[in-house]
Amino acid sequence: MRRSATPFLPLLLLAALLALPQVLPRFHTYVASIVLLTALLATSLNLAIGYTGLYQFGHAVFYGVGAYGTALVLTRSGMPAPVAFLVGPLAAAALSLVMGLICIRLSKLYFGMLQISLGSLVWAVVYRWYSFTGGDDGIHGIPLPDAIASPKGSYYFTLTVTALCVFAMYRIVRSPFGKVIQGIRDNPVRAAAIGVDVRLHQLASLVIAGFFGGVAGSLFVVVENSVFPDMMFWTFSLEVLIMCLLGGMYTFFGPLVGASVIVLLRVFASVHTQYWSLILGTILTLVIIFLPDGVLGRFVRRSLPKEDRGA
Amino acid sequence: MDFAANLFSTGTLSQILVGLSRTTILFIVSSGMSLILGVLRIPNVAHGSLYMIGAFAAWTVIQFLGGGLFAFLAAMIVAPLIVAVVGFVLERGFFSYLYEREHLMLLLLTFSFALILGDLVKIVWGPEYRSVTVPAFFQGSAEIFGLPLPWYNLFLLLVGPCIAVFLWLVINKTKLGKIARAAAVDGEMVGAVGINTGWIFAFTFVLGSFLAGLGGALIAPMVNISLGMDHSLIIETFLIVIIGGLGNMWGALLGSLIFGLTQSLGILVWPQFGIAFPYLAVVAVLVVRPRGLLSSTW
Amino acid sequence: MLRVESVVKSFGGFKAVDGANLHVNAGEIVAVIGPNGAGKTTLFHLLTGHLSPDSGRILFKGKEIGGLSPHVICRKGITRSFQVVNIFPRLSVFENVQIAVLSRERKTFRIFSPVAGMAEEEVHRILRSVGLFDQRDVESDLLSHGDKKVLEIAVALSGNPELLILDEPTAGMAPEETERCIRLIRKLSGESGVTILFCEHDIALVFEIANRIMVMVRGATVVQGSGEEVRRNSEVQSAYLGESGGC
Numbered sequence: 119m120r121r122s123a124t125p126f127l128p129l130l131l132l133a134a135l136l137a138l139p140q141v142l143p144r145f146h147t148y149v150a151s152i153v154l155l156t157a158l159l160a161t162s163l164n165l166a167i168g169y170t171g172l173y174q175f176g177h178a179v180f181y182g183v184g185a186y187g188t189a190l191v192l193t194r195s196g197m198p199a200p201v202a203f204l205v206g207p208l209a210a211a212a213l214s215l216v217m218g219l220i221c222i223r224l225s226k227l228y229f230g231m232l233q234i235s236l237g238s239l240v241w242a243v244v245y246r247w248y249s250f251t252g253g254d255d256g257i258h259g260i261p262l263p264d265a266i267a268s269p270k271g272s273y274y275f276t277l278t279v280t281a282l283c284v285f286a287m288y289r290i291v292r293s294p295f296g297k298v299i300q301g302i303r304d305n306p307v308r309a310a311a312i313g314v315d316v317r318l319h320q321l322a323s324l325v326i327a328g329f330f331g332g333v334a335g336s337l338f339v340v341v342e343n344s345v346f347p348d349m350m351f352w353t354f355s356l357e358v359l360i361m362c363l364l365g366g367m368y369t370f371f372g373p374l375v376g377a378s379v380i381v382l383l384r385v386f387a388s389v390h391t392q393y394w395s396l397i398l399g400t401i402l403t404l405v406i407i408f409l410p411d412g413v414l415g416r417f418v419r420r421s422l423p424k425e426d427r428g429a
Numbered sequence: 430m431d432f433a434a435n436l437f438s439t440g441t442l443s444q445i446l447v448g449l450s451r452t453t454i455l456f457i458v459s460s461g462m463s464l465i466l467g468v469l470r471i472p473n474v475a476h477g478s479l480y481m482i483g484a485f486a487a488w489t490v491i492q493f494l495g496g497g498l499f500a501f502l503a504a505m506i507v508a509p510l511i512v513a514v515v516g517f518v519l520e521r522g523f524f525s526y527l528y529e530r531e532h533l534m535l536l537l538l539t540f541s542f543a544l545i546l547g548d549l550v551k552i553v554w555g556p557e558y559r560s561v562t563v564p565a566f567f568q569g570s571a572e573i574f575g576l577p578l579p580w581y582n583l584f585l586l587l588v589g590p591c592i593a594v595f596l597w598l599v600i601n602k603t604k605l606g607k608i609a610r611a612a613a614v615d616g617e618m619v620g621a622v623g624i625n626t627g628w629i630f631a632f633t634f635v636l637g638s639f640l641a642g643l644g645g646a647l648i649a650p651m652v653n654i655s656l657g658m659d660h661s662l663i664i665e666t667f668l669i670v671i672i673g674g675l676g677n678m679w680g681a682l683l684g685s686l687i688f689g690l691t692q693s694l695g696i697l698v699w700p701q702f703g704i705a706f707p708y709l710a711v712v713a714v715l716v717v718r719p720r721g722l723l724s725s726t727w
Numbered sequence: 728m729l730r731v732e733s734v735v736k737s738f739g740g741f742k743a744v745d746g747a748n749l750h751v752n753a754g755e756i757v758a759v760i761g762p763n764g765a766g767k768t769t770l771f772h773l774l775t776g777h778l779s780p781d782s783g784r785i786l787f788k789g790k791e792i793g794g795l796s797p798h799v800i801c802r803k804g805i806t807r808s809f810q811v812v813n814i815f816p817r818l819s820v821f822e823n824v825q826i827a828v829l830s831r832e833r834k835t836f837r838i839f840s841p842v843a844g845m846a847e848e849e850v851h852r853i854l855r856s857v858g859l860f861d862q863r864d865v866e867s868d869l870l871s872h873g874d875k876k877v878l879e880i881a882v883a884l885s886g887n888p889e890l891l892i893l894d895e896p897t898a899g900m901a902p903e904e905t906e907r908c909i910r911l912i913r914k915l916s917g918e919s920g921v922t923i924l925f926c927e928h929d930i931a932l933v934f935e936i937a938n939r940i941m942v943m944v945r946g947a948t949v950v951q952g953s954g955e956e957v958r959r960n961s962e963v964q965s966a967y968l969g970e971s972g973g974c
Contacts, residue, residue: 223719231667238664239708290838297842298835301815301826308813312827313801356540399544406538
C-alpha cells in the first residue's frame, strides 16, 4: 500500500466533520451520521475481502447482530448502556467466529455462498422470532442515554467511535498481522510454506471484521433508535461490497469513499425515484466494466493479473 | 409442540408429497443454476430474477390468452422462452466480455443484473401482487394413499422427472451437451480444438435461463407473484447446489430433495422455525463433505 | 537427517510416486534427478506437507512428518522454494523476506505495532547474503525471472531452516544467473551448514555441486549415491543419461 496524500488531509477532514452539525440542518447531520457508520461497516468488510481475500458475502449479518444485540440489551435487560455497546459487537464477533469455523474449510466461492446462506438463516430466525426480536416489525423507540440521544449528540458519538475504530483498523493493516493476511490473500500456499497457520489468521481476520461490523450496527441503533431484520439481508451485504468495490478494494480509504458516495446517492435518489436498485445495479455494472480498481484504486495500483479460475 | 404426534400423523405423508412437488420447482431452477455454474463458472445471482420474470411473464401470457388450459400450457412454453431471450441478451451483451475476470467480479456483475432486472420488473408490471389461478383442468385433488393431493401438485411431481430425463439426454447424449461438459472441465482445451466456446457458453446460459423461467412459470399458480420472489429463491438455490456439488445435475436433484423434504418436515414439526431445517441440513452435509455430496466439476 | 522410506502416492489410478527412498545427512547437498514425470516434484510436495503419502514413512530427525501441514513442517525446520515462482507479488523484495522472518519469530499476530521497520537488520542480512539488497524496495512482481527465483530462495532461507529444499532452482535462468545460483548454493551450504536438497534437470550442474545424487524413474528410486556410482549404474544409463529430461 502506498502512502496516501499528506497527513494534513485527514486532520482537515476531521475538523470539517467536527464542525458539521453546527452549520448544517438536522437532516443533513443525520445523513452524515449514516455515512460515517456505513463507512465504518464498509471498512470492516474490506478487512476480510480486500486485505485477506476472503469472499465475505454475508457481512451484513454482523451489522445486524451488532445492532440487535445492542437494541435488545437496551430494551430488555436492565443493564446500563455501555454494556449494550459492548454486547452488540461482541455478539457479532462471536457469530463471526462460529460462521468462520464452519465456512473456513471451504475454498473461495463455497465460502461466500455458504456465508450468504448462513446469514440468511440468521435473518430468517430474527424475522420469525416475533416474541423476542419483534419479527418483521423490528424494534423501535430504543431508549438511549441523554447525551447521545439528540441528533447532535448521536452524531458526535458516531464520529468519535467511527474515528477510533477506523484508526484501529488502520493500525491493524499496517501491522505484521496486516502484512501476513495480505500475503495469505496473494499466495496462501507460500504463506503456509513459511510457517504461517493460514486458517488461524483468516479466522482472526474474520472475527475482527465481524467485530467492527457489529460496532457499526450499534452505531445505527444510536442514530436511528430502531432496528429491523432487513439490516442483515443479503442484498445489503452485497451493497456494502459494492461500496468497497467502488472506492477501491485494495486501498484502505477506498471503502470510506465508496460508502459515502453510495449513501449520499441513495438518500438523494430516494427523494426523486423509487428505482434505487436500478441505479445501484447500473453503477455496479459500470464500475465492474470500467473501473475495477475503484475510484481510489486508479491512484494506487493496478489489479493483480487474472487469477487462476479454480474454486 | 407435540413433535412426535405431528411427525407420524397422516398429515406427514401429505406434507411430504407437497414438499416433493415443491422439490420439482427447486430442481428445475437449481439445475439451471448448476449448469451455468458448472460450465461458465458463474454463480448467477440473477437466477432468481429470471425465475421471477418467468412467473410474471406467465401471468401476462395467461391474461393475454384469456385463461383456461390452452393459455396455461402456452404460458409454460412462452414464458421460459422469454426468459431465455433475456438470458441470451445478458450473456452475449455483457457476460461474454468479462469471462476473463475474477469470480468475484462475475458474481457482482450477476448481482448488478439482479438489481436491474428486479427494478425492470417493477417498471413493467408494477409493484402489486399478481396471481394466476390453476386452470380448471388441474383443479381439485386426487386421492393418493387415501389423502387428497391437489392435481396440480401431482402434475408437478410428474413434470419433474420428465425435465430431469430431458436434461440428462441433452447433456449426455447430444453432441452439444458433450462439448459443454468438456468445456466445464477444460474450457481452454475445447477452444484449442477449434470449437467456438462462445456459442457453447451462450447455449448453456440460455438453457439455464430457460429452466429458471420454467420454474417461475410452473410455480405461478401456487403462489403470489410478487417482487420479493427473486430474493428468497436465490438463497435456496445456492444452498441446493452447494449441498449437491457445484455443477452436478444429479447433485441438484439430490439437493432439491433434501431441501424440499427437510423444509416440509421441518414446518410440520416446528411451524415457527421449520424453515431453518434445510440450513441445518446444509451445515451438516458440509461438515462431513465440504465439497458437496456428489462430485463437483470444480 | 531426512529419511524417506518406500513412499507411495497415487492420484486416482496414477502412481506418481511408487516406492521412493532417500536419505539425506546433515550438511550435505543432495540432488534428485530423473526424467520428466518421474515424480520429483510430487516427492517434494510430500516432504513439505502439501501432499500426504498413501503409504511409507518420511522421517525428519527421527520423527515422522508425513501428512503434517506445510506450516507445521516449516516450523520443524524444513523450508522450500517452488518450481514455479511463488512469491508475494504485490509486496516488495524487502517485505517478502520480512514476512518470512516475522513468521519465524512468531510475530504474526501483532496487530498494533507498525510493521514498517521490523526485523530490518535480519532482512537486510538475508538480502545481502543472496545479493538482492540493492533491489530491496522493488515490487517483487517486477523483478527479472532470475531474481525472482533468488528471492524464492531468500524467502525459504528466512525460516532459518535446517533442511532447505529447492525445486528446480535454476529453471528458466540465463547462464550467468545460473552461475550465480550455483555459487549461492555452495555458499549457503559452506557458510551456514544448512542441508540442501534440490532437484534439477541441468545435469552438469548437479554433478558439479551435489555430494550425492538420487535418481528417480517412474516414481521409484533407482539409485542413490555419489556422482560416480550414479554414472556407472546401468539402469540409469539406459533410462536417463543421454536423454534430455526434466523435473
